[in-house]
Amino acid sequence: MATLGDIGVSAVINILGAFAFLLAFALLRTQPINDRVYFLKWEGLKSKIDIERRVKYFKLVYLFDDDFTISWIPCGRKLTCSYPGIKSTYDPKMYLGHEVSVLEMDGQFDILDKLIYVESNLSNISTKFYGKITQQMLKHADFPGNNNSTGLFQTIIRLKIRDCFEQIVARRTAGPLQAKKA
Numbered sequence: 175m176a177t178l179g180d181i182g183v184s185a186v187i188n189i190l191g192a193f194a195f196l197l198a199f200a201l202l203r204t205q206p207i208n209d210r211v212y213f214l215k216w217e218g219l220k221s222k223i224d225i226e227r228r229v230k231y232f233k234l235v236y237l238f239d240d241d242f243t244i245s246w247i248p249c250g251r252k253l254t255c256s257y258p259g260i261k262s263t264y265d266p267k268m269y270l271g272h273e274v275s276v277l278e279m280d281g282q283f284d285i286l287d288k289l290i291y292v293e294s295n296l297s298n299i300s301t302k303f304y305g306k307i308t309q310q311m312l313k314h315a316d317f318p319g320n321n322n323s324t325g326l327f328q329t330i331i332r333l334k335i336r337d338c339f340e341q342i343v344a345r346r347t348a349g350p351l352q353a354k355k356a
Contacts, residue, residue: 186342194335233298233337234275235330237264240297248292260323262292279323286311286321299330300337307333 237244246262260281267274283289290308293299301307310329311320319325 182346186339186346190335190339190342193338194331233300235277235296235298235334237262237277238295238297240264240275241266246295248295260292277327279326282322283311283326284321286315289326292326296330300333 234240237246243265244263248260248262260279260283263276263278265276265278267276283292286308289311290305293301293305293307299307307326307329310332311325314320314325317325319328
């Protein structure tokens with residue numbers, strides 16, 4: 175027979191599953207870009223994450239600094255990528271009366287080992303150690319979309335969901351412990 179604690183854990187897992195579904199299908203939008211003037215020969219995907227700034231248990235992922243609009247093309251000596259490159263943009267905006275943060279990436283990663291350079295310039299990615307995202311991308315290199323921004327954003331969302339779950343569980347387990355001490 176299920177205890178009240180088991181039901182609570184099951185409810186938290188269901189809520190996190192619904193949150194993952196919302197992120198994957200509503201907030202992570204992919205659009206083909208073949209109509210851009212500066213990417214005339216581009217046949218890739220443009221991936222974008224729009225997240226409201228005041229979500230509980232969720233620290234926003236941003237590029238370099240969270241208060242500025244930044245456009246960055248990191249190709250060169252540190253990151254190898256094919257023409258036209260990888261364009262990354264971070265932009266805090268207003269959307270339907272709410273402050274949101276928009277992180278976009280256009281392009282494809284030719285060598286996944288070099289993704290560590292992009293990872294090092296992203297903040298609040300909820301990794302346990304430096305290089306975790308690159309390690310996950312290399313581990314699942316055969317997954318569809320793993321060599322472009324879609325796979326990168328899916329990996330970031332997985333880590334964010336895990337981080338939210340750990341925060342919720344830690345808060346729930348800390349509550350009864352504090353009550354017993356008092």
